[in-house]
Each structure stands twice: as structure tokens, then as C-alpha cells.
Amino acid sequence: MSESTExxxxxxxxxxxxxxxxxxxxxxxxxxCQRELLADARDDESLLCITLSIPGPHKTSPVLEHVFDVLAAQAEAALDGAAVRVRRALGGVSGPELLMLVALPARETKRRVVQVEQTHPLGRLADLDVLGRTGDTLFSVQRTELGLPPRRCLICDGEAKACARSRAHTVYEMQETIAQMIEQGGYI
Structure with a gap:
């Protein structure tokens, strides 16, 4: 590995x-926070939770905060004008987080924002979870419910969850891939 990559x-x-x-x-x-916001949600609202999918112990940095801001703006743009009634930012050493109550049903919110994960150059770093409520029951909308395949590994393009479970790649290999994606996308 080169000094410039390091x-x-x-x-x-x-x-x-x-x-x-x-x-x-x-x-x-x-x-x-999700329970609190969903308890206050209207029948036609869903909760969009935006985080980054970053392996290893370093979840935030100035560069990662910038990437988060770019992806959060893209996710909000993908809502295509749907009203956001509540916006709550969380974060800390665990990384940036943004929760938004969106005036769309949960499946529709997921259908719109999943496009960011699939088409933006850094979309694979976005973790865009969508939750809804039916009565007192909370639920999460999965990609597979929309007919989409599971998330792919950044390194080998296998199923991301399988690679994570088996620890198929080192944290450093994943960080290297992420850093290169960010650089190639022109975000640093």
C-alpha cells in the first residue's frame, strides 16, 4: 500500500x-428518539433515519461529516417536496444522525430515498432506514419489500450482511475502499 493511500x-x-x-x-x-417521534407521528407520516454505514471505531471526522451532509441533502431532495414536520439531529463519536418525520407513508418514503443508496456515487455509504407505525406497532421497511436486492459489499459485491457476519474483509480494507470512493467522487 502506498503512503498516499495511507x-x-x-x-x-x-x-x-x-x-x-x-x-x-x-x-x-x-x-x-425513534419511539418518541413515531408516537407523535400522524397517520400519514413515516420516520426517515439517516446515518452512515462506516465500519471500525472511527465513525466521524470532518470528511465523514461532509459526506453525511451531502447524503442527507440528497435524501431530503429525493423526498420530492414531501413535508418534513420534525427534524432532529443526533450524533457524537458514534457518527452523525438525522431523524425526520416525513409526510409520506413508510413504503413510499423508502421507495424514494433508496434511489440515493443506489444511484449517488457515495450512496452505498448511506444508511437510510424508514420506520412507520400501525397502531402501537412500529415497523421498518426493508429493501426486499420493494423488490430490491440486499445491500452489496463495498469490496467484493457479495451480500453486505454476509460479509460483515463472516468478517470477510478487514476494517482497514473497508476504510481504504471508502476513502477511495470519497476521493474519486470529488468529496475531499
Missing amino acids: ALVAMVFDGPEAALPDMLDARERRAA
């Missing part, structure tokens, strides 16, 4: 390290 990876992931307790706290905080 320097690129170091620049993209130049941020605080998130330990497991940080990630668990962030997950609990996000889930509580």
Missing part, C-alpha cells in the same frame, strides 16, 4: 474513536 485513509478517518459502549449508547438514544 495518508488518504488517515485523513478520512481522522476523528475520535467510538468504543462499544459509545455505540450501544447511541443505539439506545436513537431507538428512544
Whole structure:
């Protein structure tokens, strides 16, 4: 590996390290916020939760914050003018997060924003979860419900969840691929 590649990876992931307790706290905080927002949601609203899919302990940095802002703006543009009644930003060492109550049914919200994941040069770094509520029951809309295949691995194009479970690639290999995607896309 070249020194320039190492320097690129170091620049993209130049941020605080998130330990497991940080990630668990962030997950609990996000889930509580999701429940609170969905409890207040109108019948025609869904909840869009935007995060980055970043492996390893470095979940935020100036570069990753910029990438997040670009992808969040793209996701909001994909809503095609649907009203956003509530917007709540979360974050910290676990990475940036944005939750939005959108005036669209959950499946329609997912159908619109999944295009960002599939077509934007950095879309594979976006984690665009859509939740809805039926009575007191919360649900998440999956890509497969829309007839789309599961997310693909950044490195080998296999199924992303299978690669993650088997730890098929090192964190550094994934960070290197992500850094190169960001650089090639002109986002640094």
C-alpha cells in the first residue's frame, strides 16, 4: 500500500474513536428518539433515519461529516417536496444522525430515498432506514419489500450482511475502499 493511500485513509478517518459502549449508547438514544417521534407521528407520516454505514471505531471526522451532509441533502431532495414536520439531529463519536418525520407513508418514503443508496456515487455509504407505525406497532421497511436486492459489499459485491457476519474483509480494507470512493467522487 502506498503512503498516499495511507495518508488518504488517515485523513478520512481522522476523528475520535467510538468504543462499544459509545455505540450501544447511541443505539439506545436513537431507538428512544425513534419511539418518541413515531408516537407523535400522524397517520400519514413515516420516520426517515439517516446515518452512515462506516465500519471500525472511527465513525466521524470532518470528511465523514461532509459526506453525511451531502447524503442527507440528497435524501431530503429525493423526498420530492414531501413535508418534513420534525427534524432532529443526533450524533457524537458514534457518527452523525438525522431523524425526520416525513409526510409520506413508510413504503413510499423508502421507495424514494433508496434511489440515493443506489444511484449517488457515495450512496452505498448511506444508511437510510424508514420506520412507520400501525397502531402501537412500529415497523421498518426493508429493501426486499420493494423488490430490491440486499445491500452489496463495498469490496467484493457479495451480500453486505454476509460479509460483515463472516468478517470477510478487514476494517482497514473497508476504510481504504471508502476513502477511495470519497476521493474519486470529488468529496475531499
